[in-house]
Amino acid sequence: MRLSRYFLPILRENPKEAEIVSHRLMLRAGMIRQEAAGIYSWLPLGLKVLQKVAEIVREEMNRAGAIELLMPTLQLADLWRETGRYEAYGPEMLRIKDRHEREMLYGPTNEDMITAIFRSYVRSYRELPKILYHIQWKFRDEQRPRFGVMRGREFLMKDAYSFDVDEAAARLAYNRMFVSYLRIFARMGLRVIPMRAETGPIGGDQSHEFIILAETGESAVYCDAGVLNLPIPDETIDYDGDLAPIVKQWTSLYAATEDVHDAERFARETTEGQRIETRGIEVGQVFFFGDKYSKPMNANITGPDGVERPFQGGSYGVGVSRLVGALIEANHDEAGIIWPASVAPFKVGIANLKVGDAATDAACEKLLAALEAAGVDVLYDDSADRPGAKFAKLDLIGLPYQAIVGPKGLAEGRIEIKTRASGERVELSLDEAIKRLIAS
RNA sequence: CGGGGUAUAGCGCAGUCUGGUAGCGCGGAAGUUUUGGGAACUUCAGGUCGCAGGUUCGAAUCCUGCUGCCCCGACCA
Numbered sequence: 019m020r021l022s023r024y025f026l027p028i029l030r031e032n033p034k035e036a037e038i039v040s041h042r043l044m045l046r047a048g049m050i051r052q053e054a055a056g057i058y059s060w061l062p063l064g065l066k067v068l069q070k071v072a073e074i075v076r077e078e079m080n081r082a083g084a085i086e087l088l089m090p091t092l093q094l095a096d097l098w099r100e101t102g103r104y105e106a107y108g109p110e111m112l113r114i115k116d117r118h119e120r121e122m123l124y125g126p127t128n129e130d131m132i133t134a135i136f137r138s139y140v141r142s143y144r145e146l147p148k149i150l151y152h153i154q155w156k157f158r159d160e161q162r163p164r165f166g167v168m169r170g171r172e173f174l175m176k177d178a179y180s181f182d183v184d185e186a187a188a189r190l191a192y193n194r195m196f197v198s199y200l201r202i203f204a205r206m207g208l209r210v211i212p213m214r215a216e217t218g219p220i221g222g223d224q225s226h227e228f229i230i231l232a233e234t235g236e237s238a239v240y241c242d243a244g245v246l247n248l249p250i251p252d253e254t255i256d257y258d259g260d261l262a263p264i265v266k267q268w269t270s271l272y273a274a275t276e277d278v279h280d281a282e283r284f285a286r287e288t289t290e291g292q293r294i295e296t297r298g299i300e301v302g303q304v305f306f307f308g309d310k311y312s313k314p315m316n317a318n319i320t321g322p323d324g325v326e327r328p329f330q331g332g333s334y335g336v337g338v339s340r341l342v343g344a345l346i347e348a349n350h351d352e353a354g355i356i357w358p359a360s361v362a363p364f365k366v367g368i369a370n371l372k373v374g375d376a377a378t379d380a381a382c383e384k385l386l387a388a389l390e391a392a393g394v395d396v397l398y399d400d401s402a403d404r405p406g407a408k409f410a411k412l413d414l415i416g417l418p419y420q421a422i423v424g425p426k427g428l429a430e431g432r433i434e435i436k437t438r439a440s441g442e443r444v445e446l447s448l449d450e451a452i453k454r455l456i457a458s
Numbered sequence: 459c460g461g462g463g464u465a466u467a468g469c470g471c472a473g474u475c476u477g478g479u480a481g482c483g484c485g486g487a488a489g490u491u492u493u494g495g496g497a498a499c500u501u502c503a504g505g506u507c508g509c510a511g512g513u514u515c516g517a518a519u520c521c522u523g524c525u526g527c528c529c530c531g532a533c534c535a
Contacts, residue, residue: 054526
């Protein structure tokens with residue numbers, strides 16, 4: 019992609035409304051634009067990252083055996099009255115009426131709807147287990163949105179729902195999602211810790227929050243340093259196998275958010291020097307909630323014993339849009355963003371230091387064509403900006419590799435490859451550089 | 459939802475106290491010279507001063523009401 023044809027509105031100065039670093043960098047890098055408090059347009063660069071994050075979530079959900087569908091953003095109030103949640107949810111729920119004065123709402127979550135879908139088709143335990151999920155925009159009318167996309171009112175979320183005949187089977191679904199979450203965040207280069215958590219207004223009796231440790235996090239968290247070094251299951255993990263040992267390994271060390279933190283237990287179960295007290299950003303949550311929705315909504319299935327009973331359910335969320343902000347909180351420096359390769363909007367940025375110089379232009383064109391032909395996502399800065407401005411721009415948007423092409427280097431037959439994360443620079447011939455950028 | 463701010467050009471701000479032709483920096487356009495870490499000079503364009511009332515010969519400025527946005531707290535994926 020040529021920058022001259024792209025849409026990348028970079029801001030040189032810090033917008034005053036942005037307090038935390040991810041919000042500031044997303045605005046400056048032209049990723050998002052605020053339309054109202056907690057509501058954003060996703061500009062091309064931001065959208066690419068959002069889609070990459072969503073795709074990783076989707077791949078890992080599918081790998082774990084979950085099935086994707088798509089439910090609407092708008093829901094009928096009557097559906098929520100069946101579970102009593104229309105009244106219970108409070109002003110966080112955005113309520114609207116259609117032209118027929120029917121009461122509707124912009125969904126803050128989808129337990130009620132998925133339960134309605136499930137009960138209208140599934141009658142027998144033979145069709146279980148099932149895990150259904152979708153990736154859809156939600157709306158919660160937060161009293162005070164802040165931190166950019168980390169706590170917006172409109173947000174993109176992956177929510178999965180499990181359906182099982184009994185509690186033992188439901189625990190298996192819980193474990194599947196738990197393990198798949200370990201992989202999702204690891205693939206984004208994030209060290210995420212599952213912590214015991216409160217269940218909140220969605221309810222339930224078992225829950226873990228998946229937390230990124232960050233000084234700028236929203237809540238205080240406490241954990242044993244040992245959880246930082248636990249192994250992540252690789253892609254050969256068998257989701258039909260016994261996952262309980264993995265879950266047990268990850269949940270036996272102390273890790274809790276402030277809501278459920280117990281200072282005495284923390285002191286007792288951890289040793290001096292192994293205690294971490296910091297702040298965290300929640301990026302995912304898993305719940306087991308049993309028949310909380312199936313019972314009031316009469317979502318019954320017939321078991322092997324011929325007896326009808328409500329299914330046992332769980333729900334499993336990942337804050338997809340929030341993750342984009344969280345990724346920046348975890349990966350940046352003074353100059354800007356440092357994208358992990360798996361979610362970077364482009365893998366390579368080419369800086370043409372002297373647009374109009376025949377040799378420099380030709381080298382850049384060759385590099386661009388070779389990389390694009392190899393399927394490498396590449397952004398070519400062909401603007402007339404001065405070199406310093408191009409360097410600053412590339413550092414800001416944080417692409418993993420920068421290919422710096424100027425007349426001085428080309429005179430010696432070399433271009434420079436800079437690795438954004440380490441700052442390391444190597445000088446290579448054009449052909450070597452092409453090979454290196456494709457291979458890395 | 460309590461407390462505190464703020465609203466003037468695309469962005470960041472001054473001007474408001476003490477009413478009298480709307481300013482600065484960055485950014486944008488044109489040109490010249492530049493060209494390896496956010497260039498210099500010249501010229502130009504760009505604003506119903508958040509909205510609605512009021513006071514006044516005259517309001518960005520004073521008064522009243524409303525709204526948006528931000529920060530702290532409570533709340534929350």
